Amino acid sequence: xxxxxxxxxxxxxxxxxxxxxxxxxxxxxxxxxxxxxxxxxxxxxxxxxxxxxxxxxxxxxxxxxxxxxxxxxxxxxxxxxxxxxxxxxxxxxxxxxxxxxxxxxxxxxxxxxxxxxxxxxxxxxxxxxxxxxxxxxxxxxxxxxxxxxxxxxxxxxxxxxxxxxxxxxxxxxxxxxxxxxxxxxxxxxxxxxxxxxxxxxxxxxxxxxxxxxxxxxxxxxxxxxxxxxxxxxxxxx
Amino acid sequence: xxxxxxxxxxxxxxxxxxxxxxxxxxxxxxxxxxxxxxxxxxxxxxxxxxxxxxxxxxxxxxxxxxxxxxxxxxxxxxxxxxxxxxxxxxxxxxxxxxxxxxxxxxxxxxxxxxxxxxxxxxxxxxxxxxxxxxxxxxxxxxxxxxxxxxxxxxxxxxxxxxxxxxxxxxxxxxxxxxxxxxxxxxxxxxxxxxxxxxxxxxxxxxxxxxxxxxxxxxxxxxxxxxxxxxxxxxxxxxxxxxxxxxxxxxxxxxxxxxxxxxxxxxxxxxxxxxxxxxxxxxxxxxxxxxxxxxxxxxxxxxxxxxxxxxxxxxxxxxxxxxxxxxxxxxxxxxxxxxxxxxxxxxxxxxxxxxxxxxxxxxxxxxxxxxxxxxxxxxxxxxxxxxxxxxxxxxxxxxx
Ligand SMILES: Nc1ncnc2c1ncn2[C@@H]1O[C@H](COP(=O)(O)OP(=O)(O)OP(=O)(O)O)[C@@H](O)[C@H]1O
Ligand SMILES: [Mg+2]
Numbered sequence: 001x002x003x004x005x006x007x008x009x010x011x012x013x014x015x016x017x018x019x020x021x022x023x024x025x026x027x028x029x030x031x032x033x034x035x036x037x038x039x040x041x042x043x044x045x046x047x048x049x050x051x052x053x054x055x056x057x058x059x060x061x062x063x064x065x066x067x068x069x070x071x072x073x074x075x076x077x078x079x080x081x082x083x084x085x086x087x088x089x090x091x092x093x094x095x096x097x098x099x100x101x102x103x104x105x106x107x108x109x110x111x112x113x114x115x116x117x118x119x120x121x122x123x124x125x126x127x128x129x130x131x132x133x134x135x136x137x138x139x140x141x142x143x144x145x146x147x148x149x150x151x152x153x154x155x156x157x158x159x160x161x162x163x164x165x166x167x168x169x170x171x172x173x174x175x176x177x178x179x180x181x182x183x184x185x186x187x188x189x190x191x192x193x194x195x196x197x198x199x200x201x202x203x204x205x206x207x208x209x210x211x212x213x214x215x216x217x218x219x220x221x222x223x224x225x226x227x228x229x230x231x232x233x234x235x236x237x
Numbered sequence: 238x239x240x241x242x243x244x245x246x247x248x249x250x251x252x253x254x255x256x257x258x259x260x261x262x263x264x265x266x267x268x269x270x271x272x273x274x275x276x277x278x279x280x281x282x283x284x285x286x287x288x289x290x291x292x293x294x295x296x297x298x299x300x301x302x303x304x305x306x307x308x309x310x311x312x313x314x315x316x317x318x319x320x321x322x323x324x325x326x327x328x329x330x331x332x333x334x335x336x337x338x339x340x341x342x343x344x345x346x347x348x349x350x351x352x353x354x355x356x357x358x359x360x361x362x363x364x365x366x367x368x369x370x371x372x373x374x375x376x377x378x379x380x381x382x383x384x385x386x387x388x389x390x391x392x393x394x395x396x397x398x399x400x401x402x403x404x405x406x407x408x409x410x411x412x413x414x415x416x417x418x419x420x421x422x423x424x425x426x427x428x429x430x431x432x433x434x435x436x437x438x439x440x441x442x443x444x445x446x447x448x449x450x451x452x453x454x455x456x457x458x459x460x461x462x463x464x465x466x467x468x469x470x471x472x473x474x475x476x477x478x479x480x481x482x483x484x485x486x487x488x489x490x491x492x493x494x495x496x497x498x499x500x501x502x503x504x505x506x507x508x509x510x511x512x513x514x515x516x517x518x519x520x521x522x523x524x525x526x527x528x529x530x531x532x533x534x535x536x537x538x539x540x541x542x543x544x545x546x547x548x549x550x551x552x553x554x555x556x557x558x559x560x561x562x563x564x565x566x567x568x569x570x571x572x573x574x575x576x577x578x579x580x581x582x583x584x585x586x587x588x589x590x591x592x593x594x595x596x597x598x599x600x601x602x603x604x605x606x607x608x609x610x611x612x613x614x615x616x617x618x619x620x621x622x623x624x625x626x627x628x629x630x631x632x633x634x635x636x
Binding site for chain 1: 246247250258533537540543544545546633
């Protein structure tokens with residue numbers, strides 16, 4: 001896409017600059033984010049914490065190009081995400097962003113491997129190449145034996161591992177996880193965190209993870225706290 | 238990056254995911270499919286009545302027979318010829334000849350009132366004055382009861398259909414024509430042709446009774462062969478002494494059936510339109526519930542980078558696919574139930590009892606499937622737009 005979009009190692013991969021986000025609910029205005037600044041260098045594993053309703057998902061969606069800021073700019077790899085047209089934004093997401101959702105968001109009608117393949121359908125890879133990438137991603141998350149299973153026959157932890165495989169199968173610039181362990185028990189959650197940590201350390205993935213769980217944020221290389229629309233390095237008491 | 242091939246494969250994928258999910262939504266899908274099938278069955282079924290009737294009327298006139306009317310006259314009622322013109326027509330090339338002369342019958346036609354057996358109310362019945370060749374021109378005319386009228390005498394014979402439909406036409410009874418009583422001397426059949434619902438008498442006798450002088454209204458001829466039609470037609474229409482138009486009997490009867498077929502067609506279209514509106518709402522409802530059941534799924538696909546255009550087209554395709562399934566089922570059902578179904582009705586234009594079979598023609602099947610497609614397109618449009626317009630971030634929050 002845009003070669004200046006590759007990170008040169010000096011400027012941060014993600015730059016959120018003076019971002020404001022206002023939602024409208026009827027006549028009411030909800031100011032979720034106010035003059036927010038955030039920089040995420042490439043290779044970081046950032047945890048984003050904060051009370052419920054503080055706007056963590058909103059911020060993650062802005063970085064992932066699922067929504068646009070009311071004010072301010074969001075740059076990822078030098079590209080101004082907020083100015084792209086809807087059509088280019090969709091293509092940009094396909095190329096640069098991997099999403100992992102709290103409720104996995106797998107397609108129930110597709111097997112694990114077909115779910116993992118979804119983002120690859122937007123590339124020009126041949127069927128054989130797609131399959132190679134799918135098998136590699138499933139191997140990373142340790143789900144090769146479950147490749148042909150449908151989501152409903154998998155445990156929550158396994159479904160989330162399919163979700164992560166889908167998130168990394170295109171080798172995206174950035175992996176965005178919104179409470180990836182929020183629906184899992186401690187043991188399954190730990191396995192997912194092990195996996196994310198390994199992706200960060202061994203595969204050099206830049207990860208931003210929203211979480212409520214201090215146990216989860218402890219695995220990250222840095223944690224920021226969102227409160228009253230602003231970020232801080234320390235939790236607000 | 239997002240080339241047309243890529244876009245197409247997106248459409249194919251998203252459509253496939255939608256179709257794969259149909260078993261989960263089979264209740265509402267089945268309701269919509271059967272709704273559309275019902276519309277198509279009714280439309281094709283009713284129109285097959287009109288098509289069958291038209292076919293029967295066309296078959297009622299042989300291809301090697303023709304009728305001559307005055308130019309500009311679309312029925313016998315408003316046509317007219319003098320005797321000299323009828324002779325020129327009878328002698329034209331192409332007319333079949335026998336030792337007794339050409340097979341041409343100059344005829345006139347009046348309307349009399351008779352009570353209908355079933356209701357007792359007076360209706361119009363045609364009384365036709367014919368020449369002797371009429372028996373070999375109007376299909377296969379045979380006396381089935383009594384005898385033939387005697388030329389020059391005030392006598393009538395009645396068609397089988399007329400004898401059945403109207404009161405007082407039994408052999409031995411008399412018919413009030415003008416101020417005089419004419420005895421019924423026989424009953425004739427005409428192989429199911431329209432003549433069976435008429436009353437016939439000798440042409441000169443009818444001319445005298447109605448002060449028609451020596452004028453006729455039409456000339457019916459049998460041709461040497463179906464191929465002789467053009468020769469005959471050209472000779473008659475180019476003759477300077479005549480002002481006449483020529484129609485194959487089969488075409489003439491087909492044109493005479495337009496009032497009935499129009500009535501049936503508009504009735505069918507009306508019923509089918511009303512039902513189609515209902516079916517559109519059924520399809521709309523099905524696709525709305527499909528789209529809302531898939532809100533998070535569609536949002537997920539769009540988050541992954543699938544385009545909203547591909548989503549719109551896929552939802553429309555799914556809707557059209559369901560509609561086509563319903564349409565094909567409905568058209569097939571109409572074919573099995575209606576094609577060849579026998580019925581009898583009155584042709585109000587010629588007062589003939591026509592027996593005919595419903596005809597589910599290929600055109601009707603195509604029409605039915607086309608209607609289903611339109612229903613599917615309309616029913617899918619709004620849900621498709623809703624699916625594509627939904628903000629991704631908000632849709633992802635839905636459970
Ligand atoms: N599309 C929207 N329209 C209106 N209000 C919204 C919308 N999206 C989010 N909000 C509101 O913005 C605020 C922040 O929501 P957000 O989902 O970002 O919070 P969060 O920190 O992720 O919360 P949680 O921890 O519960 O997931 C909430 O008050 C929410 O109701
Ligand atoms: Mg959230």
